[in-house]
Each structure stands twice: as C-alpha cells, then as structure tokens.
Amino acid sequence: MTADFWNFRDFRPVSAGDIDLSGFEVMGRDGSIGVVDKATNKVSASYLVVDTGDWRPHHQVILPAFTVERMDSEGRVVFVDRTRKEIEDAPDVTRAEMRAARFKDRLSGYYHGLYDTGL
Template sequence: MNDDDTLWRYTDEAGHRPALDLTGFAVHALDGYVGKVDRHTAEVSAAYLVVDTGWLFGHQVLLPAGTVIRIDPAERTVHLGRTKTEIRSAPPFLNALDPAYFQLLGGYYGPLA
C-alpha cells in the first residue's frame, strides 16, 4: 500500500455498507458508464472494486475504494470521481494484488481533487 491509505477506503459520503454486495452493480464515471462490478472487497485500508469494462473481451480494471463518490443501492450503481479516460489509461489489472501493484495504482489515482 502507499503511505496514504485513504485512497483504499470508502469515504463516509460514498454510502458504502460492509454487508452490501456490489457485485453486478453498474459503474459510472463522471462522464458516463464504465462497466459492472465483477468483484470487490471492503477490507480496511485495502478496499477496491474490480470492474469488467466490456471495452475489450475480459478487460478489467482495479479501482481503489477512494475513487467511489456515491453508491446507490436502489439503482444498483456505483459512481466514481474519475473520468472514463482516466480509468481507460490506468495501469492494467493483472490479477496481481501485491504491494507494488497497489503502490503503482496509488500513484496513478492519488487522492480525489
């Protein structure tokens, strides 16, 4: 993890509840639809979403929980504080959840402005 682990936590404003299963929720960037949640974790200081973007067959991205600005359980949507371009340009998800990968993503996404 990077030293500032706030990127890897859901903010209070996001409305995340630990018992809420986000699998299958639609994911929206600031400028439109991104994909669907394939899997997620709510581990303290290590929470993230893996999103199947559908841009390419089997293409997935890992998004730190701190990129989530709002969860709407009634609409089954997750709203991100990032653009589609930022998400498309992110380091590729390689199913390698090691500290170096988290550090790379932390450097890429950084805190929300």
C-alpha cells in the same frame, strides 16, 4: 490532497460492506465504466474489480475504493469520480500482482497524481 485510496469515503449512510456490490453498474463522470465483478471492504485494502464491457472487451480494471463518490443501492449503481479515459490510462494489474497485493503502490501513485492536480 491526502487520501487513503484503499478505503471507502465516510459520507455514505450505508457502508459498502453492508451490501454485495457484485453486478452493480459503475458510472464514471462521462458514462458507463462497466459492471462490478468483485468488491472488497477490508480496512486499507478496499477496491472494485470492474468488467469494462464493450469499451475494453475481456478486460477488468481495479478502482480504489476512494474513487467511489456515492452508491444507489436500489438502482444498483456505483458512481465514481473518474472519467473513462482516466481509468483506461491507469496501470494494468496482472492476476499475480493481485494475489500478492503488489498493485496498490502503482495504482496509488497514478490516482494520487489525478487528485493532486484537481482533475
């Protein structure tokens, strides 16, 4: 599978850039992942920063935009196509890496492997 992990999928009638996703709950295949702290909608650089809440207290994860399957803007929920375990196993990203945008290659490699194996 060839995917541009840093762009939202085109199937949604409402672009993610049209609404502020901050505060939306993030639901994975097996339950709650957390709450969106920040979302970007830049071409080839879109992602969600998610506070993981109780299952990983005081921790945030970055989800490439491509992981978003759909959104419920009325219910304020973002649905992603990954499990909590898959997200937990993703490489950690430091604040310095985020500022320098160096995290994209590492996360792309990780998520590319998940989509290539059909998980």
